[in-house]
Amino acid sequence: MIxxxxxxxxxxxxxxxxxxxxxxxxxxxxxxxxxxxxxxSQVLQPDPKRPGKYLxxxxxxxxxxxxxSKGVSGTMKGISAVLFQNGAPSATMAAAQAKGNNVxxxxxxxxxxxxxxxxEPGTILRADSVTWYQQKNQVVAVGHVYYKNxxxxxxxxxxxxxxxxxxxxxxxxxxxxxxxxx
Amino acid sequence: xxxxFKSFGVCCALIVVASTCLAKPAMKPTGxxxxxxxxxxxxxxxxxxxxxxxxxxxxxxxxxxxxxxxxATGKTKSMKRATATPLAGQQVSITYKDVEAMKSMKTLADxxxxxxxxxxxxxxxxxxxxxxxxxxxxxxxxDGPSKTTLESATILIGDGPDYPQIKGERGHMTLTPQF
Numbered sequence: 001m002i003x004x005x006x007x008x009x010x011x012x013x014x015x016x017x018x019x020x021x022x023x024x025x026x027x028x029x030x031x032x033x034x035x036x037x038x039x040x041s042q043v044l045q046p047d048p049k050r051p052g053k054y055l056x057x058x059x060x061x062x063x064x065x066x067x068x069s070k071g072v073s074g075t076m077k078g079i080s081a082v083l084f085q086n087g088a089p090s091a092t093m094a095a096a097q098a099k100g101n102n103v104x105x106x107x108x109x110x111x112x113x114x115x116x117x118x119x120e121p122g123t124i125l126r127a128d129s130v131t132w133y134q135q136k137n138q139v140v141a142v143g144h145v146y147y148k149n150x151x152x153x154x155x156x157x158x159x160x161x162x163x164x165x166x167x168x169x170x171x172x173x174x175x176x177x178x179x180x181x182x
Numbered sequence: 183x184x185x186x187f188k189s190f191g192v193c194c195a196l197i198v199v200a201s202t203c204l205a206k207p208a209m210k211p212t213g214x215x216x217x218x219x220x221x222x223x224x225x226x227x228x229x230x231x232x233x234x235x236x237x238x239x240x241x242x243x244x245x246x247x248x249x250x251x252x253x254a255t256g257k258t259k260s261m262k263r264a265t266a267t268p269l270a271g272q273q274v275s276i277t278y279k280d281v282e283a284m285k286s287m288k289t290l291a292d293x294x295x296x297x298x299x300x301x302x303x304x305x306x307x308x309x310x311x312x313x314x315x316x317x318x319x320x321x322x323x324x325d326g327p328s329k330t331t332l333e334s335a336t337i338l339i340g341d342g343p344d345y346p347q348i349k350g351e352r353g354h355m356t357l358t359p360q361f
Contacts, residue, residue: 149224152253154224154229156222156224169225169226170223170224170225170226171222171223171224171225172221172222172223172224173221173222174220174221176218176219176220176221177218177219177222178216178217178218179216179217179218179219179222179229179231180214180215180216180217181214181215181216181217181251181261182214
């Protein structure tokens with residue numbers, strides 16, 4: 001059973017106004033002084049420009065939601081997500097941990113991050129950290145970055161950061177590196 | 183001792199024959215191709231590599247300023263065509279080495295276009311244009327180095343003893359026999 005104080009219920013109301021939360025397992029939900037913690041959640045971010053569409057969907061094993069009265073930001077562990085672009089699912093992302101907010105629509109995923117294109121099957125991006133900028137339609141990967149194009153088989157190991165669009169079809173890097181063409 | 187051939191047809195024939203004689207009979211693959219770069223941009227249109235690019239395969243080494251790789255439409259090769267242009271004041275260099283056959287060949291040109299030719303096993307062609315210079319460390323039966331300047335040249339690479347082959351246009355060859 002979920003029990004929240006009046007203040008927390010208000011915060012969750014503000015949260016629900018901007019982010020639609022569907023708790024798949026509400027039994028461990030608990031309130032803290034600055035937000036809400038819980039386990040087993042699905043977070044859906046509606047696309048304000050496209051009714052019925054989403055910007056992202058995210059599933060987390062554990063989560064902490066902070067400052068819900070000023071937009072919503074949160075830290076989530078054991079996440080998997082679907083990233084959308086123009087209302088269409090463009091990529092999936094899995095990571096040990098992620099932070100995000102619904103003001104800038106940025107998700108920063110860390111810990112063995114894997115992004116898989118849903119537009120070009122077999123195209124994947126792995127890195128220590130991946131930041132997704134929804135409004136820019138851009139992902140920026142840093143740390144042990146590895147990219148493989150599913151269509152051509154081309155692999156890229158950049159020395160520095162790698163920038164791609166959400167579907168991973170367009171990629172660039174300025175820090176030098178190594179490419180293998182099969 | 184230098185020998186100068188005015189008839190370029192003779193030069194081409196000699197190069198091809200010499201290359202054939204020196205080629206290793208074993209099969210050698212041309213791929214995969216390793217590329218190092220300073221900056222790259224990749225999109226469905228192609229792969230553009232900038233600034234001091236090095237492209238290495240089992241058979242050749244390309245050093246160029248920029249390389250633009252066009253995407254293949256087929257499934258057999260990821261590279262449809264690669265166009266190499268040099269950095270300012272430099273030339274594209276392509277080096278072919280066959281250590282076991284004790285031969286090497288270096289080419290310099292203002293521009294190089296590399297096109298896979300999957301109809302031949304391990305096949306690819308490299309079209310060189312602009313101030314082409316071909317240097318070989320051994321020239322077949324003459325057993326000596328050679329330098330050839332050409333307006334344009336095509337290097338055919340592939341598996342088997344018939345490769346690499348060089349075909350040139352309007353050139354001048356200097357041979358240095360060692361016998």
